[in-house]
Amino acid sequence: MLKPLVKWAGGKRQLLSELVDRLPKKWETYYEPFVGGGALLIELYKRRMLKSAVISDLNEELINLYNVCQKLSS
Numbered sequence: 484m485l486k487p488l489v490k491w492a493g494g495k496r497q498l499l500s501e502l503v504d505r506l507p508k509k510w511e512t513y514y515e516p517f518v519g520g521g522a523l524l525i526e527l528y529k530r531r532m533l534k535s536a537v538i539s540d541l542n543e544e545l546i547n548l549y550n551v552c553q554k555l556s557s
């Protein structure tokens with residue numbers, strides 16, 4: 484089961500159903516400027532609502548974690 488790697492302050496896990504209900508049903512490219520734990524990104528992916536995604540965050544260590552995960556999965 485796919486789930487966020489880290490629990491993040493200000494995370495959106497508890498708001499996911501409300502957020503998803505208010506978003507478009509399909510995305511060409513999803514941009515997440517402050518991905519944090521990635522709860523919304525993962526939820527949209529699991530629901531097959533994403534074609535592609537571009538994520539970023541000011542926390543370099545967090546982005547390094549996501550880069551390592553991406554390399555390990557390919």
